[in-house]
Amino acid sequence: MSDGGPSIHASAVKVGDLAVLIRGPSGSGKSRLAFDLIMAGRSGVLERAVLIGDDRVHLATLGREIEVRPAQLLAGLIEIRGLGIRRCDFVEHATVGLVVDLDAADAERLPPAESLKAVIFGVEIPRIPVGRDYLPLPLVVAALTTTKSSSSVNPSADCLKGNGNHMNPTLATE
Secondary structure (H helix, E strand, C coil): CCCCCCEECEEEEEECCEEEEEECCCCCCHHHHHHHHHHHHHHCCCCCEEEEECCCEEEEEECCEEEEEECHHHCCEEEECCCEEEECCECCCEEEEEEEEECCCCCCCCCCHHHHEEEECCEEEEEEEECCCCCHHHHHHHHHHCCCCCCCCCCCHHHHHCCCCCCCCCHHHC
16 A cells, blocks of 8 residues: 555654544644654653654545554654754554644533544544643643543542542532
8 A cells, every 4th residue: 555545734653552643733733742752652651652654644444443654755754843854763554543633722621522532534533632832742641541530420539538629529419
């Protein structure tokens, strides 16, 4: 398969077994987040992280999955602001497991469930909308290393004591 599928303006990094697809307008920090993920993988904060593509990638549907590949001419190249275009290790393809949308208009502190999903070629994929001027790396690390919970379903001891920035579980009934 050559590049395969349509080309989109995005970056992608394989973290563990799945790819993080990073979308956003020009200058929003796609390359920076890609490099930050690679460095987080090298430091052990995340599983091994390897570049798939920077600036332009190709997407293709494989059954009920979306595969991402680098644009052939850009394979192994990443822009590092202040240093220019640099060469680094890359992989030829991976299945997209998370979409990160930078400068997202629908980014909220407590986002509704529907904004935490992207649909690409009819395939639903978990999504993180990141607001302008907000650091995306901690959100992506949290999404990749924590599990979903709800204080109303499974409150932690601190939540029940009212410690920290937690709502009282009986607030709605008081």
